[in-house]
Amino acid sequence: MFNKVPTVLRSKEIIDKCFSRAARITAPEGINRTQGAKTQCIDKVSTVESIAVAYLKKLVRKFPSTDHLHPFYLDLLDMSFDIDAYKMSLGKLQWSHEKLVELATKSIKSLKRKQKIRDMNTVVREYYGRFASVIEDLSSDLEMLSRCRDQMKRIPEIDVNLPTFLIAGMPNVGKSSLVASLSTARPRVASFPFTTKNISIGYLQIGHEKVQVIDTPGVLDRPMTDRNEMEKKAISALNKIDGKILFLFDYSDTSGYTTESQEALYREVVEASGKDIIRIQTKIDMSQGAREDIAISSVTGEGLGDLKERLAGLLEVKTS
Ligand SMILES: Nc1nc2c(ncn2[C@@H]2O[C@H](COP(=O)(O)OP(=O)(O)OP(=O)(O)O)[C@@H](O)[C@H]2O)c(=O)[nH]1
Numbered sequence: 001m002f003n004k005v006p007t008v009l010r011s012k013e014i015i016d017k018c019f020s021r022a023a024r025i026t027a028p029e030g031i032n033r034t035q036g037a038k039t040q041c042i043d044k045v046s047t048v049e050s051i052a053v054a055y056l057k058k059l060v061r062k063f064p065s066t067d068h069l070h071p072f073y074l075d076l077l078d079m080s081f082d083i084d085a086y087k088m089s090l091g092k093l094q095w096s097h098e099k100l101v102e103l104a105t106k107s108i109k110s111l112k113r114k115q116k117i118r119d120m121n122t123v124v125r126e127y128y129g130r131f132a133s134v135i136e137d138l139s140s141d142l143e144m145l146s147r148c149r150d151q152m153k154r155i156p157e158i159d160v161n162l163p164t165f166l167i168a169g170m171p172n173v174g175k176s177s178l179v180a181s182l183s184t185a186r187p188r189v190a191s192f193p194f195t196t197k198n199i200s201i202g203y204l205q206i207g208h209e210k211v212q213v214i215d216t217p218g219v220l221d222r223p224m225t226d227r228n229e230m231e232k233k234a235i236s237a238l239n240k241i242d243g244k245i246l247f248l249f250d251y252s253d254t255s256g257y258t259t260e261s262q263e264a265l266y267r268e269v270v271e272a273s274g275k276d277i278i279r280i281q282t283k284i285d286m287s288q289g290a291r292e293d294i295a296i297s298s299v300t301g302e303g304l305g306d307l308k309e310r311l312a313g314l315l316e317v318k319t320s
């Protein structure tokens with residue numbers, strides 16, 4: 001959906017595009033000069049109008065309406081730009097193309113009544129002037145939409161029809177490593193917190209079922225108001241994307257976070273998401289024994305087979 005959002009031209013580019021196309025229109029041959037000039041003038045006005053209107057309509061159609069947007073996308077957009085300003089800009093584009101149609105209709109009516117070529121040219125010139133000022137008036141809206149588009153392009157496309165596992169946990173506990181071991185995704189893994197800055201998606205085949213695995217940035221056990229943008233993205237994904245949550249615990253003492261703080265975050269996610277949550281212990285190769293039913297190592301591969309069986313069980317699909 002976001003990949004269908006077209007590039008946004010600047011006001012000047014739209015005006016140039018319309019005027020240069022109209023400049024190529026010539027008078028038809030084989031009729032008298034005045035009639036020919038009239039046809040040419042009408043063609044120019046309607047060409048300028050139709051190119052601009054088609055373009056503005058396309059923008060209004062292809063930029064997603066926030067009324068029908070998935071709540072998770074809405075949260076992400078809300079973090080990147082002012083949604084109300086976005087809606088206003090789209091509204092202004094809509095209004096402007098109606099205004100352009102009205103201006104062209106009036107000018108064409110007036111052209112039809114003119115007898116002198118000089119008067120016809122004046123009507124066209126006036127129309128061009130009014131047209132250009134309507135488009136120039138859209139400058140800041142077009143710039144705003146262009147910036148919105150840049151943000152939209154960075155949003156990963158979740159497939160709401162696929163069974164989904166969301167990977168959650170504190171920073172540095174091994175979320176991205178697990179996503180990389182299980183799925184097609186190759187997220188960056190590093191030994192410091194907040195390596196993952198955005199939501200990313202990998203795919204995994206379980207039996208005949210294609211499954212989506214969503215990596216999220218780490219979240220600290222602290223009040224929502226103190227959380228950074230990465231944590232907010234993670235919380236939004238965990239609460240608003242349908243799926244089951246795999247909550248990772250690291251008891252190896254290498255993540256830098258205590259068991260208590262991991263438990264506190266776990267309780268928060270249980271309460272806020274209202275979802276089924278599966279507890280998984282990570283880095284079993286570095287830990288002193290298993291403390292959870294499911295304990296894995298993304299480094300040695302230990303426990304990954306069992307984990308996949310459990311996931312298949314949760315989805316009620318057969319793996320053999
Ligand atoms: N020994 C061992 N190290 C692991 C394992 N899983 C992850 N690590 C290491 O732990 C560190 C953090 O791993 P990541 O997968 O980046 O952790 P993350 O939870 O995605 O971290 P953020 O994106 O910062 O929240 C890296 O240095 C990994 O190599 C594991 O199973 N065993």
Ligand SMILES: [Mg+2]
Pocket residue numbers: 175176177187188189195196215216217218
């Ligand atoms: Mg990560």
